Amino acid sequence: MPVRVFRRALLTAALASAAVLTLPSAAWAAGAISFAPAVNSPSGGSFPSWGPGPAPIGMVAADFDGDGIPDIAAADFQGSGPIFMKGKGDGTFAPGTRVGTPGSGFGALAVGDLNGDGKPDLIAQSWTQIAVFLGNGDGTFTPAKTYTTVEGAQQEVQVADVNGDGKLDVLSLLPTGVQTWLGGGDGSLKAGPITVFGGTPGAFTMGRFHTGSKIDMAVNNDVSQQMEVFFGNGDGSFTHKGHSTSGLITEDVRAADFDGDGIDDVVTADSFSFSTTVLISDGNGGFKKTNRVNLSGLGPTSIAVGDFNHDGKMDAAMSAVLNSKIVIFSGNGDGTLTKTGEYDVTSQPQTPVVADYDKDGKPDIAVAGDANAVSFLKNIS
Numbered sequence: 001m002p003v004r005v006f007r008r009a010l011l012t013a014a015l016a017s018a019a020v021l022t023l024p025s026a027a028w029a030a031g032a033i034s035f036a037p038a039v040n041s042p043s044g045g046s047f048p049s050w051g052p053g054p055a056p057i058g059m060v061a062a063d064f065d066g067d068g069i070p071d072i073a074a075a076d077f078q079g080s081g082p083i084f085m086k087g088k089g090d091g092t093f094a095p096g097t098r099v100g101t102p103g104s105g106f107g108a109l110a111v112g113d114l115n116g117d118g119k120p121d122l123i124a125q126s127w128t129q130i131a132v133f134l135g136n137g138d139g140t141f142t143p144a145k146t147y148t149t150v151e152g153a154q155q156e157v158q159v160a161d162v163n164g165d166g167k168l169d170v171l172s173l174l175p176t177g178v179q180t181w182l183g184g185g186d187g188s189l190k191a192g193p194i195t196v197f198g199g200t201p202g203a204f205t206m207g208r209f210h211t212g213s214k215i216d217m218a219v220n221n222d223v224s225q226q227m228e229v230f231f232g233n234g235d236g237s238f239t240h241k242g243h244s245t246s247g248l249i250t251e252d253v254r255a256a257d258f259d260g261d262g263i264d265d266v267v268t269a270d271s272f273s274f275s276t277t278v279l280i281s282d283g284n285g286g287f288k289k290t291n292r293v294n295l296s297g298l299g300p301t302s303i304a305v306g307d308f309n310h311d312g313k314m315d316a317a318m319s320a321v322l323n324s325k326i327v328i329f330s331g332n333g334d335g336t337l338t339k340t341g342e343y344d345v346t347s348q349p350q351t352p353v354v355a356d357y358d359k360d361g362k363p364d365i366a367v368a369g370d371a372n373a374v375s376f377l378k379n380i381s
Contacts, residue, residue: 033308033315033330035365038345038375043074043368044083044096055108055125055155056203056252056269056302059368061355062111062120065139070355073099073122074368077107081131082124086139091358091366091376102131102144112159112168115187125155125172132170134187147181147189150174153202153222154251160206160215163192163236171217173201178219180236193237195230199223207255207264209241209281218266220250227253227266229285241285247292248273256305256314259335267337269300269318276300276318276327280335291336293329298322306354306363307331309381317365319349326352326367326377345375 058075065071069087074096076083080103083096105126114121119137123130130149133141152173162169167185169192171178178201180192199221209216214232221228227246230238246253247270255264258278266279266287276296282288299322308315313331320327324347329337346369357364362379369375 032311033328033340033381034379035326035328035341035343035377036380038343038377039091040346040373040375041085041093042095043076043085043372043374056351057156057158058107058109058302058351059353059366059374060109060111060122061353061357061366064120064122064135064137066119066137069359070357071139072353072366072374073109073111074374075107075109075124078104080104081144082106082109082122082133084139084141085374087357089357089359091364091378093366093374093376097139099141100131100133100144102126102129102146106131106155108155108157108172110157110159110170112170114159114168114170114183114185114189116167116185121187123157123159123170125149125151125157127151127155130157130170130172130181130189132187132189145187147191149179152176153200156203158204158206162206162215162232164214164234169236171204171206173204175200177201178204178217178238182236193235195219195238197221197228197240199226199228202250203253205253205255205266207266209255209264209285210283211263216264218253218255220246220253220268222249225250227268227279227287229281229287231285242282242287244279244287244290246270246279247275247277250277251300252302254303254305254316256316258314258331258333258337260313260333265335267303267305267316269303271300274298274300276303276316276329276337278335278337289335293337293339296329296339297325297327297342300327301349302351304352304354304365308363308379310362317352317354319345319352319367321348321350324348324369326365326375343377345369345377346373347371349375
């Protein structure tokens with residue numbers, strides 16, 4: 001049983017045995033951020049009952065077919081590979097087609113131009129493999145090139161140039177740390193340094209947690225329930241610098257500057273404590289303040305960031321898997337978040353993805369769940 005599935009089973013049982021954990025009817029004040037009711041598109045995949053996969057990022061957006069409209073690619077955990085859904089430009093998507101067929105168990109996705117041809121490529125992780133699908137620029141992909149690995153507490157892959165050679169690299173979770181895969185600039189990967197620490201990583205994010213030019217990393221430690229910060233060394237390796245306590249069983253972490261000081265902070269989706277936490281960076285690898293929104297959602301699993309109302313302050317959207325909602329948080333610009341609303345979406349949503357899907361200049365939200373559907377929330381802020 002995948003870790004996220006096990007976590008969700010425990011979470012459901014905990015909620016049932018503690019039925020008092022319901023949100024107050026006036027849990028948030030009216031805010032300037034607003035979304036229209038969800039519009040669903042059939043995915044064409046075979047999503048299992050626990051959602052796209054045991055991963056904080058199981059869906060990504062990019063213009064895969066070159067028509068200027070964001071498309072999406074979503075993990076199809078029990079299927080034979082990820083699926084591609086063409087964006088129609090109005091927030092709806094064409095039924096999914098298979099990206100490739102490397103096998104089942106691929107739950108994590110990332111996107112980036114690994115071969116420098118200007119066309120987005122797709123990277124996926126399963127229990128034992130990393131798969132790279134090079135994009136042809138028309139919504140189709142080359143057959144997957146696979147690399148052997150082992151997943152951590154969850155599956156997760158991210159793309160960044162961590163050695164500064166101008167070629168995108170890939171990072172993936174391991175049971176005891178994070179593996180760097182150095183990109184060759186032609187779509188190929190080579191196993192690089194492994195960042196190891198005393199615990200099991202549940203999720204990680206790339207960002208700049210100090211004033212240097214190198215890319216850093218923050219990793220949630222599932223054993224100590226702490227956020228660990230590592231500074232990039234510029235060669236694909238990282239050095240541990242500091243840590244701070246996060247929420248209980250954090251499922252997802254994202255980097256963004258929530259207090260406007262030019263240094264990234266970390267926002268988390270805390271599954272078992274039903275909370276959302278912003279950890280404010282001190283610029284030295286640690287955190288100087290913890291701002292938590294308690295009882296922010298029932299079963300937080302994944303979180304995404306964006307400036308939804310164009311006020312220059314970072315906001316956030318979180319999936320609440322137990323009551324099938326997307327929870328919206330407005331950034332106050334001082335490192336705090338205020339819950340401003342929640343919206344019904346497809347059953348057991350997992351990974352919200354922010355993009356301007358209807359080309360009106362406002363960042364919208366799309367999210368996949370377990371009901372063979374992708375929900376679109378149009379930004380009407």
